[in-house]
Amino acid sequence: MSNFEVFFDYIQNLSRKMLSADDKQVFMAHLKPKKLLKRQYFLQEGDICKYTGFIVKGAAKTFTVDEKGNEHILKLSVENWWLADFESYYHLTPSRYNIAALEDMEILQVTNAQVEEFFAPIPAFTAMQEVIKQNYAIANQKRVHAAISYTAEERYEDLINNYPHFLKRFPQNMIASYLGISPETLSRIRKNTLK
Amino acid sequence: MSNFEVFFDYIQNLSRKMLSADDKQVFMAHLKPKKLLKRQYFLQEGDICKYTGFIVKGAAKTFTVDEKGNEHILKLSVENWWLADFESYYHLTPSRYNIAALEDMEILQVTNAQVEEFFAPIPAFTAMQEVIKQNYAIANQKRVHAAISYTAEERYEDLINNYPHFLKRFPQNMIASYLGISPETLSRIRKNTLK
DNA sequence: CGTTTGAATTGACATTTATCAAGCATATTT
């Protein structure tokens, strides 16, 4: 399956509106296939996120580095998600976050100006956009709830239930950062829950 | 200014599309003015959130109660926001949260079925909906970032900067719950930062 | 094939935050 076929499938899964052959041409004309190497940056803190990229293959982290040099992973993104800092992308403000590839990646990249001009008129696309905004809002709401209500151990169990594939795919120290705890604490939690 | 005028102002602030006189009639026909007394529940954990309400006056909390009886406040909602659990409202699944009035409230209430049937065709309304989903997603993203990266004290300072009016309006123990810390810890943080 | 690098684990200890209990002030109810 080609990159674009993956994308068309994705969009049809999230939206009831059908994509016409013309619509597909529009996407193929403006979505630019791009490769990112492991460790390559998609976005640097302070820059405006002018591009968004549909992830066909690979994974990335959205993160900050604090004054002590510690990394905090806000988001882990995998196939069939979008690579972007929504805040910067929609508000056109400098981003607080970095985005970097964790594996070699293939994405379909487009600028927000192109989206507005060429994709906005496509009903299936706007419907998809609404769904992803909605789902992202809900996912973050759940994560806020977990953060203010759960212990570190409960948040880890939550992750096991909701994103089990993350555990197989990403090293433990990244999972710890994503959960907002130190790698040592996560290691000890795992040791305890084995029993 | 009448309840509806407040609402029309709100919608025109968030959307470029103009509301016609007919549009306004549609809203007035289906948005039902309702009063909630302080402590009254708008939504109970386990119920499906079939209604949403535009807050004309008053404030509410969205919260859970854990097995120890501790309350965790996920969200504090005030004028010109919507009263609802988005997750339950959009997915039609039982809600994990309770929503209760913190003050006597006036809201404009509507069912999601009515929204779909009568409001969805109004461009200014759908544009507004996109904006609020987007803003809610971004606000929650920021809160997740704060939760995983900041200490309790830093989260409190963050709140002072971003929602100073919350501090005047809500008691300190609710603020603490919203920040995910105990009331005693917040009291001590305030004592220390006075210096 | 050996070397190097990064991740995970473990122990000792420090720090942050929670918990429990008491006292005080203030608001609310009757």
Next chain:
DNA sequence: AAATATGCTTGATAAATGTCAATTCAAACG
């Protein structure tokens, strides 16, 4: 006005989590 509930503060202590350092292990690399 008295009685009651509620919120805030403070101290003593406990529990959770972080930090630092050392070690092991395995993957990655030349």
